[in-house]
Amino acid sequence: MLDEKLQPIFDDVLRRNPGELEFHQAVREVLDSLGAVVAKHPHYAENALIERICEPERQIIFRVPWIDDAGKVQINRGFRVQFNSALGPFKGGLRFHPSVLVGTIKFLGFEQTFKNALTGMPIGGGKGGSDFDPKGRSEAEVMRFCQSFMTELARHLGEYTDVPAGDIGVGQREIGYMFGQYKRMTNRYESGVLTGKGLTWGGSRVRTEATGYGAVYFVQRMLQRRGEDFAGRKVVVSGAGNVAIYTIEKAQELGGKVIACSDSNGYVMDESGIDLALLREIKERKRGRVSDYAKARGKSATYVEGGSVWDVPTDIAMPSATQNELNGEDARKLVKNGVRAVGEGANMPCLPEAVRVFADAKVLFGPGKATNAGGVATSALEMQQNASRDSWTFEETEERLATIMHGIHDRCAQTAEEYGEPGNYVLGANIAGFIRVAEAMRALGVV
Ligand code: GLU
Numbered sequence: 001m002l003d004e005k006l007q008p009i010f011d012d013v014l015r016r017n018p019g020e021l022e023f024h025q026a027v028r029e030v031l032d033s034l035g036a037v038v039a040k041h042p043h044y045a046e047n048a049l050i051e052r053i054c055e056p057e058r059q060i061i062f063r064v065p066w067i068d069d070a071g072k073v074q075i076n077r078g079f080r081v082q083f084n085s086a087l088g089p090f091k092g093g094l095r096f097h098p099s100v101l102v103g104t105i106k107f108l109g110f111e112q113t114f115k116n117a118l119t120g121m122p123i124g125g126g127k128g129g130s131d132f133d134p135k136g137r138s139e140a141e142v143m144r145f146c147q148s149f150m151t152e153l154a155r156h157l158g159e160y161t162d163v164p165a166g167d168i169g170v171g172q173r174e175i176g177y178m179f180g181q182y183k184r185m186t187n188r189y190e191s192g193v194l195t196g197k198g199l200t201w202g203g204s205r206v207r208t209e210a211t212g213y214g215a216v217y218f219v220q221r222m223l224q225r226r227g228e229d230f231a232g233r234k235v236v237v238s239g240a241g242n243v244a245i246y247t248i249e250k251a252q253e254l255g256g257k258v259i260a261c262s263d264s265n266g267y268v269m270d271e272s273g274i275d276l277a278l279l280r281e282i283k284e285r286k287r288g289r290v291s292d293y294a295k296a297r298g299k300s301a302t303y304v305e306g307g308s309v310w311d312v313p314t315d316i317a318m319p320s321a322t323q324n325e326l327n328g329e330d331a332r333k334l335v336k337n338g339v340r341a342v343g344e345g346a347n348m349p350c351l352p353e354a355v356r357v358f359a360d361a362k363v364l365f366g367p368g369k370a371t372n373a374g375g376v377a378t379s380a381l382e383m384q385q386n387a388s389r390d391s392w393t394f395e396e397t398e399e400r401l402a403t404i405m406h407g408i409h410d411r412c413a414q415t416a417e418e419y420g421e422p423g424n425y426v427l428g429a430n431i432a433g434f435i436r437v438a439e440a441m442r443a444l445g446v447v
Contacts, residue, residue, distance in 0.1 A: 003035030005045050013054050020103025022323060026110050026348060027054055033430035036419050044438050047446055053437065056109060058082040060156055061102060064130060066148040069138050078149050080128035082162055083109035086440035089160055090126030091116055091376060093167030096174070098133040105129055107323070108167070111347055112376070114433030115369040118408050121380040126162055128153070134169050146177035154185050159192030159386075165379050166196045168322065171242060172208070176201070191386035195379035204382035206397040207375075212246025212345065213398070214374015215318060215366075217405040219343035220254060222364045222425070225413070228340065231255030236314040238262045239321030240283050240290050243345040243372065247318050248276055260312045262321065263290045267309035272300040313337035320345030328353030335361040344368035355426060362423075370412050370429040377404045
């Protein structure tokens with residue numbers, strides 16, 4: 001049950017955003033944590049502050065027409081939800097995936113607001129994207145789509161206004177095409193308008209690796225508090241995209257044995273440990289599937305078409321694919337198989353029931369808005385370098401990322417303790433993120 005002050009706010013969110021299930025889920029999870037805050041500090045419930053936090057500042061929906069290689073006109077829908085700019089310009093990625101609806105982008109923008117606040121950096125929250133499916137599209141089609149998408153979006157962006165980056169389906173290639181179009185339209189080399197850029201045209205070192213590396217740092221810090229670490233531990237990572245690849249890399253560097261990863265078709269189990277060079281060759285260069293990895297890897301790998309990667313017994317689980325990919329049943333299986341820690345590399349990959357199962361079993365659980373904040377934090381470092389026309393070394397940038405992740409971890413842990421629930425990182429992340437946004441909103445007045 002929600003707090004009596006919060007229930008009417010949630011009822012209103014349900015009424016005004018019909019059918020947007022992922023958005024409802026994300027809001028519900030945060031409101032679940034805020035009961036204790038409004039009881040202790042009633043001023044946070046004044047001036048409709050929580051209602052305002054649940055309402056995006058601006059939502060932009062637009063048509064994206066483009067012409068495919070066969071000369072046929074294609075129409076997609078573009079989105080940018082500018083959720084909250086109390087702490088800085090709207091900041092958050094763009095997702096290109098056929099499943100994208102406005103509710104998807106709203107849930108991601110809402111999560112992003114708290115995540116960005118947790119980093120301690122001057123960035124507001126936003127998210128965007130399109131239902132465009134890049135899978136199977138030619139290089140030229142992707143470029144034309146990105147150019148058409150940016151032609152409309154450009155008017156809403158700016159280094160002091162809104163700064164997109166990548167997410168699922170948007171990597172350095174797409175950021176490049178969008179940056180090129182923005183530069184052409186505005187006649188400005190405004191590096192700080194997009195992050196995730198290439199190193200020769202304004203990008204930051206470590207940005208590509210940051211989400212995965214950061215997630216591993218976060219889990220490492222959780223483990224250390226129990227006197228444990230990655231060394232010799234079995235690790236299962238879902239997904240095989242950017243987050244998964246660099247989660248695997250860092251987990252292996254710390255001595256973990258990563259034995260499985262997946263994509264939307266199935267999973268691969270590799271008892272002798274995932275061969276990362278091979279996986280990267282197939283995923284990043286050939287844009288292939290994990291079944292291709294299994295084929296190329298030979299005997300040590302088993303591919304399970306249509307199976308759940310959470311069937312694989314592991315010590316550490318890092319869901320790094322997409323939202324709602326790990327349900328209650330998966331969580332019970334993981335617990336039965338002895339899982340010790342779960343770190344969300346993706347945004348909201350665990351269903352609420354799964355989160356409850358982990359909590360009941362006292363499994364360490366790092367929620368996405370804390371655990372995967374390394375990507376956006378390094379985006380903020382990219383903005384910093386762009387503003388000062390500087391570029392830092394890999395070592396310096398990675399060290400900053402590690403410090404930021406440890407800071408986020410400690411802030412969450414400390415807040416959970418303050419609110420009488422030590423070890424509850426979900427509560428800690430939601431409250432610490434909320435308070436930082438709420439303080440800025442109170443200072444800026446009703447705007
Ligand atoms: N899409 C990433 C996220 O979910 C990164 C956003 C960014 O770098 O702006 O946090």
